[in-house]
Amino acid sequence: MSVPHDVSHMFKLVALGDGAVGKTSCIKRYTEDSFNERYIATIGTTFALKTLDVVLPNGSTVKARVVLWDLAGQPTYNELRRRYMAGSSMAIIVYDVTRPQTFLDIGEWYTKFITVCPNSVVAVVGNKIDREDRLVPPEAARMVTEWLDVLHYETSAKTGVNVDSLFTDLVTRAIEKQRQLGPFDSVSGTQPPKPFKLGI
Ligand SMILES: Nc1nc2c(ncn2[C@@H]2O[C@H](COP(=O)(O)OP(=O)(O)OP(=O)(O)O)[C@@H](O)[C@H]2O)c(=O)[nH]1
């Protein structure tokens, strides 16, 4: 995979959340600006790439490349997912606003991820807000951000609302965090090795 010479930051992002909440759809909307009504469950993992310009708080613009790992939400893939989370600078944890159980499962997803990647930036994403049978209210957002150290967005992969700003904000935060955490290889995006214990 060749990296354009003007890319100064490279990050790994993982998409987490229960099955059929719209992880693949959000990534597809963001990277290809397309949407498929039909549900095709992700088998194992896939990835997509996106290069974007980010305007930093000081007004300067940098080019960043993100590798977006799309991890299957179905429980069969628990062990595989854990391995693919390693080395991520960012995660989106997606729930479906028409299925409250997917919202209740956020805490578990967050714990799983943050245990493996403690310095990452996390966004919790309420997806499918175009649907009229919504059951998780917008106020749930405040609950989440008071409960966990995360960003919160409501999106529709179908209409595209908020999808771009979700990913751009995440990358901007990741760059800021990288600066706070100090030097590491900003091109490969790899963090210095952290103690990591497998639960076996
Ligand atoms: N109305 C509506 N439907 C959506 C939206 N996002 C996804 N869907 C639909 O929801 C279903 C599941 O979407 P996926 O993106 O495949 O879900 P996933 O989270 O990747 O599922 P797994 O790969 O099994 O973990 C598909 O039928 C999509 O068309 C949305 O914003 N609005």
Ligand SMILES: [Mg+2]
């Ligand atoms: Mg999928």
